[in-house]
Amino acid sequence: MKHHAWLFGFMMLLAPIVHAAQADQIKPSHAWIRLLPANLPAGAYVTLDNQGASAAVLVSANSAAYGSVMLHQSTSDPAGNSDMHMLDRLVVPAHGQVLLAPASYHLMLQQATHPLKPGDTVEITFDFADGSRLAVPFLVRPANAAD
Ligand SMILES: [Cu+2]
Incomplete structure (x- = not known):
């Protein structure tokens, strides 16, 4: 029995390493949306910290509040001259950080399914390459919000 207890403890220790889903490694913070008037596309920004020992690869995002969410x-x-282009994937390195921020990486939100106003919270779900998902609440802020 003593051996079994030891083995069980060892496996519990190992389990988070072996089964660590990419979504579980990511700690999001400062998630917000810049709301623009007249149904203009809105930008969504967030800081993604990867606390895991392997890279997490963001492949898409979606939200019930928007018909289209693009990376x-x-x-x-x-x-x-500034321009923007779509990304297939965004890699958050092991023990690293990726900043989605104005003039950099961002989510482009289009076709709002209902009217939104500053102070609202919108949930956006991130899909990772291993199939894991992470739902993140974003705070809706006015067009003149800085960062
Ligand atoms: Cu954009």
Whole structure:
């Protein structure tokens, strides 16, 4: 019996390492949406910390509050022209951090399914490459919110 207890304890210790889903490794913070008037696409921003020993790969996101949620990256050329393009995936390195922020990576939210106002909370779910999912509450903030 003593051996079994030891073995059980060892397996419990090992279990989180072997089965660590990518979503479970990610700790989100400062999640917010910049609401724009007249149904313009809204940007969603969040800090993603990977507390795990392996990379977590974000492949898509979705929300019941929006018909379309896209993963975007804003870039600017030396002339100061800014542009954005869609990303297939966004890697959060092991023990690393990725910042979704204005003028950088962001989620582009379109086709709101109902009217939103500052102070509302919108849940956005992130899908990771291993099939795990993470639901994150985002605070809706006004268009002039800085960061
Ligand atoms: Cu965008």
